[in-house]
Amino acid sequence: MKVVAFDSGELEAYSKQEIDELEGSLAHQEEEDKLMHSVLENDKETIDDGHLINESLNKGIGIFAPDMMFEQLVKDYSYAKKLFGETIIRQLSGYDPGYVEKNIRIPEFQREIKRNIAANIDALKDKGMLNDDGSITDKAITLASLILYTDELDNIIPKGFIGEKIHKKEFVYGEKSGTRDFRKNDRYRDIALRRSVKLAVRRGHKKIEPADLKSFELKRKGQINVVYLLDASGSMKGIKLETAKKAGIALAYKAIEHKDKVGLIVFGSEVKEEIVPTLDFVRLLKQITTVKASRETDIANTIRKAIEVFPRGNITKHIILLTDALPTVGKKPESDTLEAVSIAQNAGITISVIGIQLDAEGKKLAEKVAALGEGRLYIVRALKELDSIVLEDYYSVY
Numbered sequence: 001m002k003v004v005a006f007d008s009g010e011l012e013a014y015s016k017q018e019i020d021e022l023e024g025s026l027a028h029q030e031e032e033d034k035l036m037h038s039v040l041e042n043d044k045e046t047i048d049d050g051h052l053i054n055e056s057l058n059k060g061i062g063i064f065a066p067d068m069m070f071e072q073l074v075k076d077y078s079y080a081k082k083l084f085g086e087t088i089i090r091q092l093s094g095y096d097p098g099y100v101e102k103n104i105r106i107p108e109f110q111r112e113i114k115r116n117i118a119a120n121i122d123a124l125k126d127k128g129m130l131n132d133d134g135s136i137t138d139k140a141i142t143l144a145s146l147i148l149y150t151d152e153l154d155n156i157i158p159k160g161f162i163g164e165k166i167h168k169k170e171f172v173y174g175e176k177s178g179t180r181d182f183r184k185n186d187r188y189r190d191i192a193l194r195r196s197v198k199l200a201v202r203r204g205h206k207k208i209e210p211a212d213l214k215s216f217e218l219k220r221k222g223q224i225n226v227v228y229l230l231d232a233s234g235s236m237k238g239i240k241l242e243t244a245k246k247a248g249i250a251l252a253y254k255a256i257e258h259k260d261k262v263g264l265i266v267f268g269s270e271v272k273e274e275i276v277p278t279l280d281f282v283r284l285l286k287q288i289t290t291v292k293a294s295r296e297t298d299i300a301n302t303i304r305k306a307i308e309v310f311p312r313g314n315i316t317k318h319i320i321l322l323t324d325a326l327p328t329v330g331k332k333p334e335s336d337t338l339e340a341v342s343i344a345q346n347a348g349i350t351i352s353v354i355g356i357q358l359d360a361e362g363k364k365l366a367e368k369v370a371a372l373g374e375g376r377l378y379i380v381r382a383l384k385e386l387d388s389i390v391l392e393d394y395y396s397v398y
Contacts, residue, residue: 046143047147048091049124049127049129049140049143050143050144050146050147051087051147052087052088052091052092052124053129053136053140053141053143053144053147054144054147054148054242054289055085055087055088055242056088056136057136057144057289057290057291057292058085058237058238058239058241058242058245058292058293059083059084059085059088059237059238059293060234060237060292060293060294061083061084061088062135062136062292063133063134063135063136064092064121064124064130064134064135065134066114066117066118066121066134069084069092069117070110070113070114070117072084073089073093073100073104073113074104074110077100077101077104081097081101085238091120092116092117092120092121093113093116093117094113094116094120095113095116100113121134124140128140129143141286141289141290142286144289145285145286145288145289148245148246148249148285148288148289149249149285151246152246152249152250152253152387153253155246155250155387156250156253156254156387156391179192179195179214179215179216180214180215181213181214181215182196182210182213182214182215183215190215190216191213191214191215191216192214192215192216195214196208196212196213196214199212199214200212223259223260223261223315223316224255224258224260224261224315224316224318224394224397225260225261225262225263225277225310225311225315225316225317225318226251226255226260226261226262226263226277226318226319226320226394226397227262227263227264227265227277227306227309227310227318227319227320228248228251228252228262228263228264228265228320228322228390229265229267229299229302229303229306229319229320229321229322229323230244230245230248230264230265230266230267230288230291230322231244231267231268231297231322231323231324231325232266232267232268232272232291232292232293232294233267233268233269233293233294233296233297233323233324233325234268234293234294234296235293235324235325236293236324236356237293238293239383240324240356240383241291241293243383243384243386243387244322244356244386245288245289245291246386246387247322247386247387247389247390247391248264248284248288248390249284249285249288250387250390250391251320251390251391251394252281252284252285252288253281254391254394255394256279256281259279261277261278261279262277262278262284263275263276263277263278263306263309263310264284264287264288265302265305265306265309266287266291267297267298267299267301267302267305268293268294268296268297268298269294269296269297269298270298270301271298271301271302271305272291272294273287273290273291274305274309275287275309276309276311277309277310277311297323297325297326297327298327298333299321299323299327299333299337299340300327300333300336300337300339300340301340302321303319303321303337303340303341303343303344303351304340304343306319306344306349307340307343307344307347307349310347310349316397317347317348317349317350318349318350318351318352318375318394318397319344319349319350319351319352319373319375320352320354320390320393320394321351321352321353321354321369322354322356322390323353323354323355323356324355324356324357324358324362325358325362326361326362326365327365334365337365337369338368338369338372341368341369341372341373342372344373345372345373345374349373350373350374350375350397351369351370351372351373351374351375352370352373352375352376352377352378352393353366353369353370353373353375353376353377353378354378354380354386354389354390354393355377355378355379355380356380356383356386357380357381358379363379366379375393376393376396378392378393
């Protein structure tokens with residue numbers, strides 16, 4: 001027990017509760033350090049466990065029940081493969097998924113698979129990855145977040161991204177300052193029309209020519225606060241959600257590196273998690289890791305919630321909305337969404353939309369949201385491009 005002396009001669013000691021909290025915090029930090037050391041040392045077993053936990057979260061699996069998993073494999077392997085994914089099948093069965101599919105009808109093989117699944121789940125419990133009921137532990141979440149972090153860092157650091165070295169005095173979103181020549185990627189709404197007309201007249205042109213166009217220079221409004229809206233509806237299950245998580249980690253890492261704050265809102269039929277814009281990378285990392293997919297999409301309510309989490313003040317406020325589908329909640333989901341975007345726009349918040357493999361209707365709505373929100377629209381067809389696109393949008397604001 002630590003004792004602190006005061007001039008008055010009185011003594012004040014830490015309470016037992018405070019000591020317990022301190023010891024618990026130190027123990028947690030020590031456990032986290034051990035996991036990070038194992039990851040950095042390329043401990044295959046630890047890394048495989050982390051990928052297994054990540055896959056289960058991306059697939060919406062919260063509990064590992066050996067009997068249920070075995071029954072699904074035997075009853076309908078194709079459905080089980082969709083439900084669990086190849087990573088989980090491989091690590092729990094001990095066999096390649098293709099081999100399991102070919103031999104799952106053989107009784108002797110079924111018995112071995114059943115034993116392997118039970119043994120591997122018990123091993124995860126012994127390592128502290130699962131609780132007694134098969135649910136995922138905090139230690140497992142920590143490991144999964146470290147795996148996501150190191151995987152994405154390996155991806156973004158070597159290659160860098162377009163826009164990272166943008167001139168620090170020019171910004172896509174901000175207050176109008178002076179003017180300059182119009183550039184190919186400038187937004188039409190930023191054209192200095194009166195200045196362009198005057199220049200064309202002075203040059204004796206009968207109509208405005210491309211060389212006459214002038215754009216406003218935009219001056220950054222203090223620190224950037226960007227809120228990442230992550231669609232975790234059922235259609236995002238699996239690789240889409242995993243890639244979206246990694247893109248969110250890339251955004252948090254790069255923005256916080258520039259001392260900009262990042263917020264997070266995870267949504268499906270309702271807002272599931274929210275973090276107000278922060279510089280706490282570890283908190284964002286762990287919250288992103290725990291995201292699981294479920295049901296419908298309510299974009300309108302999510303945008304309204306995002307408006308609430310922004311702090312007041314003369315700062316740049318920007319939303320990155322990532323989704324793969326039209327809003328499906330409410331009586332008028334499309335008009336409700338556009339109404340929410342209008343409220344954001346009136347509050348000085350810009351909105352960019354990153355649409356993953358959107359259909360024609362989804363693309364039309366996304367175009368309306370980006371135009372009304374004075375942001376950009378990106379249509380993602382190859383998931384490997386997602387983190388690059390998210391960072392490109394952030395740097396366009398920067």
